Each structure stands twice: as structure tokens, then as C-alpha cells.
Amino acid sequence: MLTVCDLSVSYGRFQALRSVSLQAAPGSILGLIGPNGSGKSTFLNVIAGVQAVASGEVRLDGTLVPLGLPERVAAHGIGRSFQTPRLAHRLTVFQNIMIGARPQAGERLRSLFLQPATVRRREADIQDEARSVLRRLDLSHKANDYAGMLSGGQQKLLSLGMLLMGHPRVLLLDEPAAGVNPVLIERQINLLKELRAEGRIILLVEHNMEMVCGVCDRVVVLDSGAVIAEGDPDAIRRDERVMRSYLGEPA
Numbered sequence: 717m718l719t720v721c722d723l724s725v726s727y728g729r730f731q732a733l734r735s736v737s738l739q740a741a742p743g744s745i746l747g748l749i750g751p752n753g754s755g756k757s758t759f760l761n762v763i764a765g766v767q768a769v770a771s772g773e774v775r776l777d778g779t780l781v782p783l784g785l786p787e788r789v790a791a792h793g794i795g796r797s798f799q800t801p802r803l804a805h806r807l808t809v810f811q812n813i814m815i816g817a818r819p820q821a822g823e824r825l826r827s828l829f830l831q832p833a834t835v836r837r838r839e840a841d842i843q844d845e846a847r848s849v850l851r852r853l854d855l856s857h858k859a860n861d862y863a864g865m866l867s868g869g870q871q872k873l874l875s876l877g878m879l880l881m882g883h884p885r886v887l888l889l890d891e892p893a894a895g896v897n898p899v900l901i902e903r904q905i906n907l908l909k910e911l912r913a914e915g916r917i918i919l920l921v922e923h924n925m926e927m928v929c930g931v932c933d934r935v936v937v938l939d940s941g942a943v944i945a946e947g948d949p950d951a952i953r954r955d956e957r958v959m960r961s962y963l964g965e966p967a
């Protein structure tokens with residue numbers, strides 16, 4: 717269970733998050749929506765450990781997550797994707813996927829010299845896994861293309877694949893559907909459903925309401941850094957405050 721308790725973040729005198737609390741269970745997708753500037757990316761940055769907090773805590777299965785320390789957060793099995801995928805455009809798709817593999821505990825430079833067979837075996841295992849992730853994304857045919865040559869939607873899929881190479885229990889996804897064609901959005905939706913069935917926790921920041929309503933079990937709505945509503949997607953769509961603040965319709 718991912719438990720976020722009373723998170724507050726300030727940029728100078730501006731309060732970007734105001735005492736935000738939420739919970740997400742294993743095998744669930746929690747949508748996080750809200751108008752531009754409501755604090756969604758800040759929230760993901762806090763959970764990913766790249767944004768310092770003024771107060772509050774995050775726990776995964778009861779264990780305190782060390783906020784502000786991205787490497788240690790990643791070691792807890794929490795991974796984040798970005799609105800604009802962070803890819804090495806001049807490396808191939810396969811090489812990018814390989815970058816996503818996390819070093820294992822005890823992996824040191826000296827093991828290159830002392831245990832070369834072990835290192836070679838691990839490298840082969842990672843390559844096998846990278847091929848299997850590419851198959852899962854339906855990107856095998858692009859393995860040897862430069863990442864920079866992929867379409868925007870394929871780049872988003874690739875960044876999801878890189879994330880999967882780190883074996884995250886919690887995936888923090890920042891607008892995966894933005895600028896993506898409907899066919900690849902559908903592929904993402906299917907992938908997210910598979911990841912949920914594997915018991916992972918997914919926090920989905922997304923403006924595309926079809927995607928949000930298509931995959932999310934629950935939705936939390938932020939406005940000006942505070943939670944203004946929480947519920948299942950249908951209830952959120954009918955919520956008057958949400959309609960006023962986010963969907964821009966008169967209540």
C-alpha cells in the first residue's frame with residue numbers, strides 16, 4: 717500500500733501542495749487530475765524523491781520512503797516517467813531500454829575483474845529482459861532504430877519500457893497520453909491494465925479523460941495544491957466542484 721500523509725510543498729512563499737493525503741493499493745490505478753498548475757507534477761516529483769517537502773510523509777507497505785533522495789526512492793521500487801520522455805535520442809531503442817536496468821546490489825567495478833563470468837551472465841539476462849519488454853510494447857521491430865526517430869507515442873512507450881526495466885512496484889506516470897495518437901493510447905491502456913493485474917501501484921497524472929475513465933479505479937482531483945474531490949471516475953465526472961474547477965463547465 718502506498719500511503720501519502722499531509723504532504724506540503726512550498727516554492728518560496730508560494731504553496732504548491734497543501735496537506736495532500738492519499739492511498740493507493742497494490743493492483744490499482746489512481747488518477748491524479750486537476751487544472752494546469754494545480755500541483756500534479758510537483759506531487760509526482762515529491763514521491764519520486766526529486767522535490768523536497770516542507771512537511772508530510774510517504775510510506776510504502778508501512779516503510780517510510782526517504783524523500784529528497786531519488787536513488788534511495790528508486791531502490792524502494794518507485795519509478796517515474798516524464799511528460800517529455802527522457803531518452804538518449806542518438807542511441808538505439810534497444811540501448812535505451814538497457815539503460816533502464818537498475819544496478820543490482822553489490823554490483824561494483826571490481827566485480828568486472830573478479831567475477832567476469834557473473835557480469836557476462838547478468839548482461840545476457842538484462843538483454844533477454846530488454847527483448848521481452850520490447851515485445852510487450854510491440855516495439856521489437858524498432859529495436860535497432862535511433863530513439864530520436866520514433867514517433868512521439870512510440871517514445872512514450874519506450875520510456876514506459878525503460879521504467880519497467882527497473883522493476884518498479886509503484887509507477888508514477890506524467891501525462892503518458894499527451895500528444896499520442898489513439899491507437900498508441902489504446903496500447904498504453906492495455907499495458908496499464910496488465911501492470912495493474914501484476915499487482916503494481918500506478919499513479920496516473922493525465923488530462924485525457926477517456927484514458928483516466930478507461931483505466932483508473934479511483935481519481936483524486938487537485939486544485940491550487942489541495943485535494944478537492946476523490947472517488948471513482950463516474951462520481952468525479954458528476955462532481956460539481958470538479959466540473960467548475962477542472963472541466964470548466966458551470967455547475
Ligand SMILES: Nc1ncnc2c1ncn2[C@@H]1O[C@H](COP(=O)(O)OP(=O)(O)OP(=O)(O)O)[C@@H](O)[C@H]1O
Nearest residue numbers: 727728730732750751752753754755756757758759
Ligand atoms: N521550481 C518552481 N519554482 C516556483 N514555482 C514552481 C516551480 N515548479 C512549479 N511551480 C509552480 O507550482 C505550481 C504547481 O506546478 P505543477 O507543475 O506541479 O502543476 P501541474 O498541475 O503539474 O501543472 P500542468 O498540468 O500544467 O503540468 C504552479 O503554479 C507552478 O508555476
